[in-house]
Amino acid sequence: MAAWTLIIIAVLTVAGYIVGRTRAQALVQGGTTSLHSLPSYHGLLLASMGFAAAALAALVVSLVGSPNTLLMPAAASLLGSAAIAATYPRISGSFRARNSFESLVKVVLIACSAVAILTTIGIVFSVLFESIAFFREVSPFEFLFGTHWAPTSTPASFGFIPLLVGTLLITLVAILVAGPLGLLSAIYMAEYASRNLRSVLKPLLEILAGVPTVVLGFFAALTVAPLIRNTGEGFGLAVASESALAAGLVMGMMIVPLISSLSDDIINSVPQALRDGSYALGATRSETIKRVVLPAALPGIVSAFMLAISRAIGETMIVVMAAGLAANLSFNPLTAVTTITVQIATLLVGDQEFDSAKTLSAFALGFVLFCFTLILNYVALRTVQKYREQYD
């Protein structure tokens, strides 16, 4: 019946438009100047009235969940035609159809932009409720300061510290790779590269940024990890086959384009006058960059790094495919560690019962992850905004 309802709604909308328009045209016999609004606005108003009423009726019926399948199309057509019929007599030369229609449009636009807020509320509530349920079973103290994570064993233990250490370890490796590479690339692109070189390099970095993380995860697990392992064995080091180093390295390469494009923008927005002043004092290019441009761009670069850290902490696929599952509390990048995102993914894949602490713990982890990244993003965005105001 859903298809029939949709057809009825569509028919009512089109019919409303035609009826309204024809009526307005008929009123003035072609001389539209004596109308307040163009005939098409009368049509649009009737059409939107019909659409809104019919859609509302259909929605209400589907929410009530009536077993009578004929009720939905019937209610939609009845209410829709009633709305059109009610608006129809108002059509006259002085009727402000455009104003009415435009206020309707505005309401729709506001509703659309409110979806962003609804999404945030949805995220907060979905992780919050399950987290509260989780903390009823496991004390927050044990969760935040426990050093043993084993959600599937009996008795289960939910110490979050090994995951935090694992996440930070991989993030550290990633930032140690991406920080220098991204920043130096940005400096080279902004200050040294010719226009031609730039037009080649920039799309290449964009391609790297656009490679899906599942692809990078595959590459990390099947190519980089064995490479590191064999190299390590050559030096007589014992390297785990799912080492934090492999996941961190590839994650670092994923973040290079992010840092480089953000820093590039920031370096470019440093006023040329600052550079010219430095050159006039006899400084070389690199001296100008190191002593003038970078200090001026520092707040922006710091925020770029914060966004990069937040991306690394929240990255899932690379670590799911290339990092380990066992929660080892280790600071050695050559061992296998696990991360918050890996645990969320492994706990929630497959069938879940929503009354077990095991499933709920994934939401608690999600809550922690959301808070982490939210703080990082918020501070980073604030820093950028503050900094931009300086030179505008």
Add this chain to the structure above:
Amino acid sequence: MTDAFIAKRYRSERMFRAYGAVALAIAVLFLVYLMVDIAIKAWPTFFEKSVSLSITLDPAKVDKANLAQGDFSALLKDAMRAQFPEVTERADKKQIAGLLSVGAADDLRDLTVSDPASIGTTIKVDALLNDSANLYLDGNVGSSGLDEKEQGFLNALHGKGLIQSHFAIRFFTAGDSREPELSGLRGAITGSLLTLLVTLSLSVPLGIAAAVYLEEFAPKNKWTELIEVNINNLAAVPSIIFGLLGLAVFINFFGLPRSAPLVGGLVLALLVLPTIIIASRAALNAVPPSIKEAALGVGASHQQAVFHHVLPLALPGILTGTILGVARALGETAPLLMIGMVAFIVDVPKGFTEAATVLPVQIYLWSDLPEVAFQSRTAAAIIVLLLILFSFNAVAIYLRKHFERRW
């Protein structure tokens, strides 16, 4: 003294410049290494090996009236054994027949069904070999797991010129399978299409409407600021969190079906919405205010000025941003794992509420399987995904170059 000082400064200048060049070179080399490595791994998948056999469609074994029950497998096995009349041991005969894929019998059945007149005659068939034989013939002797006898049989067939290599159209027309040589991407590509359809039809209207409101109509107040902060923050929320949202809200609260493209599309729509809004706002902002002012000056209402004049001029930019956002949605995996699109699904999905998987999730699933042959399938699926993504990006670049106006 001064000369030495200046020389030192110039040296450090050259060093600094070289650091930058090296950093960029590392990034580009990584990209090239990634692509080449995956392309090399993927290559064998695009060509499947089969053995050409002469098969007599004996009416005693293949009943014309009941083709579905015909023992095509036995026909193929006999034809394979006939290639090695000198082999008499039961175990060896079994090995020879075992080199064929289990899908070969289905292929032969389909062939016979499409041409029933061939029953009773002798036809030439290319019978698909199994994953191990394919690996061995591609040169992976060690990982194929074949013993010396099996290798000998394959070498003998190869020596007779019976081994054929064809473009593996099956990889695009078949659904998922437990047998590496029979698995294909059709289900995943269909799932991706359905999911993307939901994502597009939701995120594009919503995103453009929100951008138009925030850029053109919104008053400067707390409410507007709240929306803007929200959008900027959402753009940087980890994608896996959106998966938790989908699981808790769409599946548990609203009771929508798990693993369905409908839910996947909804989650991805919310995920790319901030991207589309930000890109659309930038495009709207780039249209000079004089356009709007001219429209207002000749008596257009505010909305007429925006919808009739500003929006059409901003549309190419909006489209570019939308395509890039959709490309991101197409490569997204993590949130879809949360909502159960990670099941083994053989059938090609036929609707928005049927269980389905998508291309990136299929890649993740295959990469996890123990069979060596799936490594190459995974790499090949990655190549397909990357080609789709690159064509999206190419369209976006084309639009940007040809339709975007500089004012």
